[in-house]
Amino acid sequence: MDSLATQIEKTQVLPTTTSTTDETNKPTQEPVRRFDPIELEQFHHDGYVIARGLLSEKMRREMLQLVKSHVRDEIQPIEYEAEVQYPGAPQSLNAEGGRTARRLKQAHSRHSIFTDWIQQPSLVARLNQLLGPEIVMPLAHHNCVMTKQPQFSSDTGWHQDIRYWSFQRPELVSVWAALGSENRDNGCLQLIPGSHRVDFHADQFDDATFFRSDLPENADLIQSAVPAELEAGDVLFFHSRTLHAATRNHSKQTKYSVVMTFRSIDNPPIEGTRSSSLPEMLISQIS
Numbered sequence: 001m002d003s004l005a006t007q008i009e010k011t012q013v014l015p016t017t018t019s020t021t022d023e024t025n026k027p028t029q030e031p032v033r034r035f036d037p038i039e040l041e042q043f044h045h046d047g048y049v050i051a052r053g054l055l056s057e058k059m060r061r062e063m064l065q066l067v068k069s070h071v072r073d074e075i076q077p078i079e080y081e082a083e084v085q086y087p088g089a090p091q092s093l094n095a096e097g098g099r100t101a102r103r104l105k106q107a108h109s110r111h112s113i114f115t116d117w118i119q120q121p122s123l124v125a126r127l128n129q130l131l132g133p134e135i136v137m138p139l140a141h142h143n144c145v146m147t148k149q150p151q152f153s154s155d156t157g158w159h160q161d162i163r164y165w166s167f168q169r170p171e172l173v174s175v176w177a178a179l180g181s182e183n184r185d186n187g188c189l190q191l192i193p194g195s196h197r198v199d200f201h202a203d204q205f206d207d208a209t210f211f212r213s214d215l216p217e218n219a220d221l222i223q224s225a226v227p228a229e230l231e232a233g234d235v236l237f238f239h240s241r242t243l244h245a246a247t248r249n250h251s252k253q254t255k256y257s258v259v260m261t262f263r264s265i266d267n268p269p270i271e272g273t274r275s276s277s278l279p280e281m282l283i284s285q286i287s
């Protein structure tokens, strides 16, 4: 078996004190913006935190144009609503709306703009604060553009992302960048603050490892959920154990979100699992 080091694809070394981008989306000389102590405490206490406007307007517009064309032209790999079989989804690929995209998978391989995004110093510096000096992006998880379309979309039940991931420790961070407004109407993410710190019993989850909303013992937690309402360019960071859910899109506009996941270098995937099935990217440290 290859060592961890040989499985990881190293990205280019980043400048250390830059933050914004020029017209090619490469970093320019600006101070790096980090989480302040209150935001850091919020992440550790609640299991999530929002960095408002972290995705530049230029990158956001370019990503949006790109992902709209990939949805329109059905550029594979795509996960369709019919495949997830969640409540509200069309019954089969051949049913009306069956080929409605739910996610554009393997976002990183679709265009270099996604590599530019994960190298933005003000993103990397924040991940360093949450995960430590050396971080890695597994290509096997998330690494996608979530699309929630108005006519055919579905409800995602309460779950922890770590339920189907296999790492030495259940401590990864997902970064959810809103390409447009996300609110209750169009099915924004809802999160349960502090749920990443709770030791749950297996029987609080159903066979598909969704947190059971029919159990009285789960009711208080579910009622404490908070919607992550985002404006275009806002970025949500959330822990892989934080319970979250989302409704279908009740609006008339498609919602697009770019979602990537990161781990610390000392938290490798377990060999032989899906989590170790694809290469990973080592992201250079911001000092």
Ligand SMILES: O=C(O)CCC(=O)C(=O)O
Binding pocket: 146, 148, 154, 155, 156, 161, 187, 189, 244, 245, 246, 247
């Ligand atoms: O937008 C949604 O429906 C939630 C997606 C989600 O939580 C997931 O795929 O893990």
